[in-house]
Amino acid sequence: MDHKTPFYYASIGPGSLHRDFWNSVYPKANSDLRFWIDTYKVFDLNGLIARSGEWFSPWNMKVPPQCAMPHVVEKFSKTFEEITDARAIEIRDRIRGSDAKIAVFYSGGIDSTVCLAALVRNLTAEELANVHVCLSAESIVENPTFFDRFIRGRMTIHDSAKTSYGVLADQGYLEITSDQGDSLFGTEAGLQLYYMSDVLLQKVPAARRTSLRNLLSSSNIEEIHYSQFKDLVAAYFAVENNPEFGYQLFERIHANIESARAPVHSLHDYFWWVIFNLKYTYCAFRPVLHYFGGKDRRHTFEYSLINWFNQSEYQNWSMNNNGNGMKIQGLQVQTYKMAARKYIYSVDQNPWYFRHKMKIASVGNIIKRSAVRLDLMSLFGMNTDFEIVRITNPKFRALVETLCT
């Protein structure tokens, strides 16, 4: 293992093993490695890979072909509804007339509810009876109405606390995951900034506070270029013991946007681009990294896993629908992922879910009580042969030493 070893995923992880290791490395790390470590403090993840444009990582990161960013189609006109229906029909046609078993991983959140709602809308009752749903108690509590009306008694249920993507893949299932949904709509990181803005404004230079406050409360915030919020974003990205880091991270993302010629203008677009470009691959690999428990990661990723939203038309929809209310309407939690909310509402007619659905971090609970041993605490990365690399690996530690002064 050396600096040329290609990785699909490389990141600091949770837990004391990672914390103690990287704390010991930080004082002697070179500036590039230090920057990479500090990025984790902002995003709870630093396995960022640029699908487009310039980006830097101390590791030799690669984008798998399945995650390549498609070319932007000018005047792309398909709606979210049209693309979603077509996706359901595509999957229906794939399993029709075959004995393929399909399992949808359903959390109760907006993204996975879109998947199931699309299948409900486009498959017959008979076809739906062959759809298996992998869910947990959390999924039921998060959307009890949908569970009661569309899943219970109509589809076969698996307990996601007792199984995993790898286990079902080994049993021959095709598995639908909605992990990429956040990538299309924009990360919650942007929303978190808006709601912390009062606190963050106290950290920006005093001369900028009033104008930033006015910009944030502007009714046409989507028309304001993200660069005008630089001081605020830098305050949001700030980490202890590195006062320049916030501005450095802002500038690096800005450089990536410029080099990728990305369709980014507003502050929300800026945070959307972070997840659409830099975090996209991580989201795609999550099922085979954090929630696997099977035998063959490569086979699961390349053959068993259907990543519902990882599709060129969805991505073109995402690139062509900034600033028009389809992703978010104003800076409010209740209008996040508006196109997806509308689609779900067209199926379930549930006004409460439409108006009051919030992002709930339930995956962590499932992982904690999962019967599948996941060994996340020492996970560092996965190379392009789908081999896991752990921070306890002596070769990995030797590689880290080469990045220290």
Next chain:
Amino acid sequence: MTDADGWMPTKLRAFYTTSEKGARAGVYSPVIDRFLFVDHHDLWTTFHAAKLLSSKMPLVVFALSFDNSLTQESCSEWTIANSRSRLSASQAPVLKMLESAKDVVHRGLLENADSLETSEQKFALFVLRCTYALRWTDAQLNAIDHNFYLRFFGPEVAEVPIRGQADSTGWPKGFRTAIEEILYKSKDRDEIWSSINSIKLSLQRQARSNAKLYMDTFLAHLGPGTE
């Protein structure tokens, strides 16, 4: 509308005196970033109602241990001082404590506040009212809540076919859970009343029964004017 005028069932008002300190609980919606309703009486009933409402919206129940003048009308203009962690709310409610007036902030009505939010508050208060009525009904009539006690005995009880009862109605889940299920799963007041009336009708056709007694007691506690 003060609290005494509003949602509290008539029969129970005599028991619950309004606290001099003001509202005891503020039920906060992280989605709209405002209090949805308040309760001046029993925190645990409020919390239980919030659990039943969680099928519709995530809520946080704040125990208010400081003097305040929050009412059902005014609470929608107030929010909590630090709403930083709203985005990782849980769907099921949690209880938190606010100890000082500095912990709440007056932000005024939402810019796009509409009648929908008023109707959502009315629905929530209706569920709260039902929850009070149910608690009293169950506590007064149910002396054979076996399930409460059998759960202390673990799987060894299951090896012997001991079948407990939820209450004396003979209903598999018991009266309280049956009505709570209606409150949890219904999307509006019409749906709740439709389900309750359907049960009521089927009970009226029966001779005197324990279930009918439960229903009559519940409706008496609930009081008129909620249809």
